[in-house]
Amino acid sequence: MDNNKSGLMKLDPMTPEAVKVKKIFWETEDVFTIELVYDSDEKREFSYKPGQFNMLYAFGVGESAISISSDSSKKNSLLHTIHKVGYVTNVLSKLKKGDIIGLRGPFGSSWPLEEAKGKDICIIVGGIGLAPLRPSIYHILKHRKQYGKFVLLYGARTPRDILYPVELESWRKKYDIQIEVTVDRADSTWRGHVGVVTTLLNYVELNPEKTMAMVCGPEIMMKYAVDELIKHGVTEKEIYVSLERNMKCALGFCGHCQYGPSFVCKDGPVFSFSKVTDIFEIKEL
Amino acid sequence: MEDLSGILRNHPFMKDLDENYLKQITGCASNVAYREDEVIFKEGDKAEKFYLIRTGKVALEINGRDKGNLRILTVGPGQILGWSWIVSPYKWHFEAHALEEVRAIALDGECLRNKCDDDPKMGYEMLKRFSHILEQRLQSTRMQLLDVYKRV
Numbered sequence: 505m506d507n508n509k510s511g512l513m514k515l516d517p518m519t520p521e522a523v524k525v526k527k528i529f530w531e532t533e534d535v536f537t538i539e540l541v542y543d544s545d546e547k548r549e550f551s552y553k554p555g556q557f558n559m560l561y562a563f564g565v566g567e568s569a570i571s572i573s574s575d576s577s578k579k580n581s582l583l584h585t586i587h588k589v590g591y592v593t594n595v596l597s598k599l600k601k602g603d604i605i606g607l608r609g610p611f612g613s614s615w616p617l618e619e620a621k622g623k624d625i626c627i628i629v630g631g632i633g634l635a636p637l638r639p640s641i642y643h644i645l646k647h648r649k650q651y652g653k654f655v656l657l658y659g660a661r662t663p664r665d666i667l668y669p670v671e672l673e674s675w676r677k678k679y680d681i682q683i684e685v686t687v688d689r690a691d692s693t694w695r696g697h698v699g700v701v702t703t704l705l706n707y708v709e710l711n712p713e714k715t716m717a718m719v720c721g722p723e724i725m726m727k728y729a730v731d732e733l734i735k736h737g738v739t740e741k742e743i744y745v746s747l748e749r750n751m752k753c754a755l756g757f758c759g760h761c762q763y764g765p766s767f768v769c770k771d772g773p774v775f776s777f778s779k780v781t782d783i784f785e786i787k788e789l
Numbered sequence: 790m791e792d793l794s795g796i797l798r799n800h801p802f803m804k805d806l807d808e809n810y811l812k813q814i815t816g817c818a819s820n821v822a823y824r825e826d827e828v829i830f831k832e833g834d835k836a837e838k839f840y841l842i843r844t845g846k847v848a849l850e851i852n853g854r855d856k857g858n859l860r861i862l863t864v865g866p867g868q869i870l871g872w873s874w875i876v877s878p879y880k881w882h883f884e885a886h887a888l889e890e891v892r893a894i895a896l897d898g899e900c901l902r903n904k905c906d907d908d909p910k911m912g913y914e915m916l917k918r919f920s921h922i923l924e925q926r927l928q929s930t931r932m933q934l935l936d937v938y939k940r941v
Contacts, residue, residue: 688936
């Protein structure tokens, strides 16, 4: 067993730690964010890298793998932005302030923010895919001078489904970042872009030789986004994707999330596209 | 001030186009501007022009009858608006209106069709460029149909 930063003995990674719900709020009709703190008098900190995920355990119901969506430099609490899609997430959505849940993690690989230094960054996200990349966005904005041009392209279903709209606006105003948001469908009151997220590449001037791309969203969306990035000249090894599979143990033991020769929970969820090129095209894998 | 051929040459749609073709196309071109919310064309109207957008954003809408107007696409700087000028019976399938002040180059469809008929090599070059746009729009529409962010 390892000791964590606070000096406390780290538990078996299969054993959840108790964490307390500090706040829960709805981002959209079916997406909510939950803020967690340690349920302990001792001062403990969360430590994770952007792109990693936790297993959240609703006692008596089950566990779900959820990406961390908070600023990794703020260590007192954790944010998870969750799409209410199944039994566990439905129960999580009904939690109240002060409720206790189980947490295991953090697990998995992270976005390559060190390798990205000095490069232009193009983030392409769709739907709830913005949440796993939000910690990276915080990091890049905080260390803005270490990176080149910074572009965020975000696609949502409708204007009502746009995540973090206030924060997007504040990033746009306060930082050197180009943010383009599009929706798949809208009525005439919407003044922004309409069309799939890949059409936003028409509004961006990329220097493919120095661009690193990070892509997250439904797999079919990522496929189209990667195709478009390659058409624009970005190389496969400079494109990173975050995959989602049915994760159970989160340690690469159980095999539920096997993806060809890899386990998404242990080797991913963030992969260089060059490492998954061949199996990315295989349906049902 | 940049002349029309200079503006055309710098538009992504005309990138690397033969100078001789550019000269011919310039003869069909004019500068246009639309105010915010101004209608550029309506569904069913004769498609006499197409537009190379320079600045501003244009919304394309389809009349969904009892569903009202549905916005299906926006196009902006560096993109083209309209391809019905090239396909008989030359009628617009959508309504287009400016979401903000729009500046564009309008190309007269009949003028361009005549020049393409007279110079089939130029016609083929234009068709290749439009086919590329049509392929992109078709792919995008297919992706929209997939409704990948649909609520479960």
